[in-house]
Amino acid sequence: MMDFLQKLNPQQQQAVTVGAGPVxxxxxxxxxxxxxxxARIAYLISHHRVYPYNILAVTFTNKAAREMETRxxxxxxxxxxxxxxxxxxxxxxxxxxQEADHLPFTxxxxxxxxxxxxxxxxxxxxxxxLDEKRYRPTAIQAYISAAKNELIFxxxxxxxxxxxxxxxxxxxxxxxxxxxxNGLDFDDLLLWAVWLFDEHPEVCAKYSRRFEQVLVxxxxxxxxxxxxLLKQLTSFHRNIFVVGDIDQSIYRWRGADYRNVLRFxxxxxxxxxxxxxxxxxxxxxxxxxxxxxIDHNPHRKPKRLFTQRGRGIRVVLHHAMDDRQEAAFVxxxxxxxxxxxxxxxxxxxxxxxxxxxSRLLEEAFLHAGMPYKLVGAQRFYGRREVKDILAxxxxxxxxxxxxxxxxAINVPPRGIGEKTLATLKVCARRxxxxxxxxxxxxxxxxxxxxxxQFPTRAATVLQQFGALLVHWRAHLNELPPLSxxxxxxxxxxxxxxxxxxxxxxxxxxxxxxxxxxLAAEYTERGLDAFLEDVALVSDQDTLDDSASVPTxxxxxxxxxxEFPIVFIVGLNDRVLPHVRSFDDPEAMQEERRLFYVGITRxxxxxxxxxxxxxxxxxxxxxxxxxxxxxxxxxxxxxYSGVEQVEAFRLAASAPADWQKNRVTSTPPLQPQFQPxxxxxxxxxxxxxxLNSKIQDDDEIVDIFFEDVGLKRVAASLAxxxxxx
DNA sequence: ATGGACAATGTTTTT
DNA sequence: CATTGTCCAT
Numbered sequence: 237m238m239d240f241l242q243k244l245n246p247q248q249q250q251a252v253t254v255g256a257g258p259v260x261x262x263x264x265x266x267x268x269x270x271x272x273x274x275a276r277i278a279y280l281i282s283h284h285r286v287y288p289y290n291i292l293a294v295t296f297t298n299k300a301a302r303e304m305e306t307r308x309x310x311x312x313x314x315x316x317x318x319x320x321x322x323x324x325x326x327x328x329x330x331x332x333x334q335e336a337d338h339l340p341f342t343x344x345x346x347x348x349x350x351x352x353x354x355x356x357x358x359x360x361x362x363x364x365x366l367d368e369k370r371y372r373p374t375a376i377q378a379y380i381s382a383a384k385n386e387l388i389f390x391x392x393x394x395x396x397x398x399x400x401x402x403x404x405x406x407x408x409x410x411x412x413x414x415x416x417x418n419g420l421d422f423d424d425l426l427l428w429a430v431w432l433f434d435e436h437p438e439v440c441a442k443y444s445r446r447f448e449q450v451l452v453x454x455x456x457x458x459x460x461x462x463x464x465l466l467k468q469l470t471s472f473h474r475n476i477f478v479v480g481d482i483d484q485s486i487y488r489w490r491g492a493d494y495r496n497v498l499r500f501x502x503x504x505x506x507x508x509x510x511x512x513x514x515x516x517x518x519x520x521x522x523x524x525x526x527x528x529x530i531d532h533n534p535h536r537k538p539k540r541l542f543t544q545r546g547r548g549i550r551v552v553l554h555h556a557m558d559d560r561q562e563a564a565f566v567x568x569x570x571x572x573x574x575x576x577x578x579x580x581x582x583x584x585x586x587x588x589x590x591x592x593x594s595r596l597l598e599e600a601f602l603h604a605g606m607p608y609k610l611v612g613a614q615r616f617y618g619r620r621e622v623k624d625i626l627a628x629x630x631x632x633x634x635x636x637x638x639x640x641x642x643x644a645i646n647v648p649p650r651g652i653g654e655k656t657l658a659t660l661k662v663c664a665r666r667x668x669x670x671x672x673x674x675x676x677x678x679x680x681x682x683x684x685x686x687x688x689q690f691p692t693r694a695a696t697v698l699q700q701f702g703a704l705l706v707h708w709r710a711h712l713n714e715l716p717p718l719s720x721x722x723x724x725x726x727x728x729x730x731x732x733x734x735x736x737x738x739x740x741x742x743x744x745x746x747x748x749x750x751x752x753x754l755a756a757e758y759t760e761r762g763l764d765a766f767l768e769d770v771a772l773v774s775d776q777d778t779l780d781d782s783a784s785v786p787t788x789x790x791x792x793x794x795x796x797x798e799f800p801i802v803f804i805v806g807l808n809d810r811v812l813p814h815v816r817s818f819d820d821p822e823a824m825q826e827e828r829r830l831f832y833v834g835i836t837r838x839x840x841x842x843x844x845x846x847x848x849x850x851x852x853x854x855x856x857x858x859x860x861x862x863x864x865x866x867x868x869x870x871x872x873x874x875y876s877g878v879e880q881v882e883a884f885r886l887a888a889s890a891p892a893d894w895q896k897n898r899v900t901s902t903p904p905l906q907p908q909f910q911p912x913x914x915x916x917x918x919x920x921x922x923x924x925x926l927n928s929k930i931q932d933d934d935e936i937v938d939i940f941f942e943d944v945g946l947k948r949v950a951a952s953l954a955x956x957x958x959x960x
Numbered sequence: 961a962t963g964g965a966c967a968a969t970g971t972t973t974t975t
Numbered sequence: 976c977a978t979t980g981t982c983c984a985t
Contacts, residue, residue: 296975325975350974422975490974590972653961774975792973814972830973853971854976
């Protein structure tokens with residue numbers, strides 16, 4: 237029964253059985269890191285008599301957590317009961333609910349998603365009389381989120397410019413609003429957990445003693461808050477076992493910092509470091525392409541990936557005339573391989589850089605009458621109809637939730653417009669109560685002392701809505717989430733509202749049916765659990781492994797997954813690597829890692845697809861091949877598709893005429909940016925030109941930015957705008 | 961208060 | 976192009 241150790245290779249065995257103290261496992265793609273993590277947990281329980289209760293394992297997605305749980309269970313059976321296994325966010329949520337006495341909110345707080353966050357920023361801007369045009373809510377939200385990831389509270393927000401001061405004020409107001417409605421955003425879950433452990437060492441000690449063994453998956457994607465949290469939790473015993481791979485770090489924009497891996501080595505000098513290089517997933521042909529790509533990133537510890545699976549089929553590089561032909565190629569190839577019995581539909585995955593790219597692919601699948609599935613929680617939970625119904629549920633659960641109230645109160649339209657809503661809020665503030673509670677009060681009709689304060693029409697509609705709320709709240713504790721949802725749907729006649737006869741309306745109602753299906757699973761666990769899980773789902777969590785049809789997903793969503801046959805599409809400069817990463821070397825390296833992650837998902841076959849033109853923003857425009865393609869020796873590739881391109885590639889060493897023809901806009905030879913001119917940069921904001929010179933057919937501009945200081949940029953890449 | 965017509969505007973990745 | 980915001984008539 238302990239034979240799980242025998243099935244491991246020597247490095248894996250070493251990782252699983254290494255003694256106590258800090259351990260860093262550097263695990264290449266497909267090297268069996270989940271297997272190591274689960275075997276380690278099983279080993280601790282079976283060989284070292286560690287109680288499952290004393291083990292904490294954290295992952296980044298619920299799917300990964302569930303998979304680990306299943307695997308540990310299959311190794312140990314019921315002996316593994318009592319493990320704490322979850323995502324960073326869900327684990328923190330649990331701790332915060334448990335310890336709410338020490339925190340400035342109560343244990344039934346609601347978790348707000350990124351759309352809600354934008355709404356709150358809007359509210360904060362309005363409260364401070366700031367213009368949304370000048371301070372874009374999404375930008376402000378990004379600053380707030382970045383600050384939270386760095387554990388910076390509003391009062392400590394560093395100020396260098398006037399803009400910083402504004403952000404600080406908005407951030408402060410933002411937090412006030414959240415606390416007033418008893419809500420936390422994603423980042424707060426981590427931030428408050430760290431704060432709790434900092435302010436209350438006895439609480440920290442409690443958890444640190446309880447979790448005597450801490451294991452972490454995807455360690456390269458931790459941010460400062462998560463790293464600090466781990467340090468706090470393990471300060472007591474230093475039993476921290478982390479698994480990661482810097483080459484697969486792709487969440488920098490979300491605050492993740494792969495340098496946490498280096499920090500770990502420094503903070504735990506006694507750490508055992510174990511390298512897993514043997515790959516059990518891909519053929520050598522695929523691994524060679526992967527290494528060729530990633531080796532172009534500087535400052536890497538070289539890692540040699542090898543496999544015993546043999547060479548396999550050569551990686552295909554296909555050039556398509558445009559993005560439509562690209563989609564057609566994908567669908568045709570799949571149909572062909574399936575027809576020839578070489579693969580089953582469920583073997584395929586199609587990966588792309590941006591969600592927008594899925595549309596043409598979906599159309600091609602639809603056109604061919606071929607079923608497919610699309611990974612993406614955002615897409616579902618971001619739908620208006622889904623958010624509406626969730627807002628109703630949140631409001632019923634917590635009438636103080638002004639955000640959900642604002643969302644729900646006039647959907648479907650019931651005559652409560654902006655004016656009435658504003659009066660309601662003012663009135664509530666004057667009586668120092670929440671608008672939701674005022675609404676409950678107004679349900680009593682003209683016996684309510686507040687009745688007089690509204691025009692008769694407004695008072696009537698508000699009373700009706702208040703009465704609905706009272707009615708739903710009466711059933712809050714007796715009805716399971718699904719029944720409560722059905723009650724609401726019926727009372728507001730949501731179906732009639734959505735189904736207007738259009739395809740879109742029907743689709744919206746189908747989304748509601750899907751939401752019902754999800755709610756049905758919470759009959760035992762209740763509404764709070766439903767609302768929490770819904771807030772914390774990851775894209776991967778929506779992936780249904782059982783459906784045996786091709787999968788469409790972003791490269792980001794693909795991390796940690798594997799498929800027999802993979803297509804990576806849209807391999808163009810400005811797509812992958814994405815435009816927004818051109819003037820930042822770190823971002824550019826991350827794009828390369830993203831490509832690497834995609835390549836290493838493939839087990840047997842890999843298709844790299846390059847469209848030469850695309851339909852974008854109403855125009856048909858030429859595209860350049862991704863610069864990453866030229867990192868791959870042509871001996872590793874099988875060329876397919878548009879023939880001239882192959883000739884182009886072969887002739888590329890000699891600067892031929894075609895290059896001139898393919899470049900659409902020739903760079904200006906006269907400097908466009910004069911010293912003293914004001915310019916606008918998409919990321920760095922406003923700045924002043926200090927100097928500019930022509931070099932290599934491009935304009936090199938030195939700019940002093942208000943926010944980030946002196947930068948040197950290439951005009952052709954940086955998308956500068958002259959300010960007038 | 962509501963819904964339609966038109967203009968502007970923006971285009972990454974997601975717990 | 977597709978979404979979102981703004982203005983205007985009902």
